[in-house]
Amino acid sequence: MPFIETRDGTNLYYKDWGTGRPVLLLHGWPLSSDSWDDVALPLAEAGFRAIAYDRRGFGRSDQPWDGYTYDTLADDLADVMEAVGAQDAALVGFSMGGGEVARYMSRHGGRNVRQAALIASVVPYMLKTDDNPDGTPQSVFDGMAEGMKKDRAHFFASFFKTFYGTTLLQGAGLRSGVSAEMVEWSRDTAMKASLKATLDCATAFATTDFRPDLPHFRVPTLIIHGTADETVPIDAAGRAAARGIAGSTLIEYEGAPHGLFASDKERLIGDLLTFLRS
Secondary structure: OOEEEOOOOOEEEEEEEOOOOEEEEEOOOOOOHHHHHHHHHHHHHOOOEEEEEOOOOOOOOOOOOOOOOHHHHHHHHHHHHHHHOOOOEEEEEEOHHHHHHHHHHHHOOOOOEEEEEEEOOOOOOOEOEOOEOOOEOHHHHHHHHHHHHHHHHHHHHHHHHHHOOOOEOOOOOEOOOOOHHHHHHHHHHHHOOOHHHHHHHHHHHHHOOOHHHHHHOOOOEEEEEEOOOOOOOOOOOHHHHHHHOOOOEEEEEOOOOOOHHHHOHHHHHHHHHHHHHO
């Protein structure tokens, strides 16, 4: 399997599909690069070079004890970009991956980036504070950590139903159009990550304030967010990011949940392709 060694010796598994201008796809918590496959394939078929990698601690990448802060994760992204020779690139971050995009833009000056996209992203700040009243209370994140420590498999079985907006209709199907098998696959994928990485990354995306990073987005930026996202609510995330990133474009998916790469796959592919070609 192909791996890239980062500056601290961590090996990251990656996929590199197609040829053309590079598009780096940053996956969400607690999944892996496989979650991008259904988007990466049409991007590659459309003439782009789709590159996705497993975040440290997740998927097939190494599971070191530490390194789960956004500074280190942004450095990992920089190392991947250098290793694959990415220039004139687009960065597309889903959920937690949006934070890596934001921190890369500030910490590494947006080097070799031509476009950026934040999909159901945690940017700019998830935690509810006096100056961020639309955020999520700390008690919610504390409950998540407690649930994962007690019975991670059980926690994720419930978590992904909210993630995909899958309300069961008397066993006949799921409201969002995401299959029960997709929910099960997501839980299985999440269980392959280390517990330490899972907990530390949850702390990172819950408590990192990306508002100071927003002025460093000096490239065309697309923001896509579902209005019914219960995992990363749109008011503190997509809408706030759009206000903070000059010249950005916000597309709201009415009634859509968090896991847009599955629930609204065709629309997401179309919007990304339109943006990348612009």
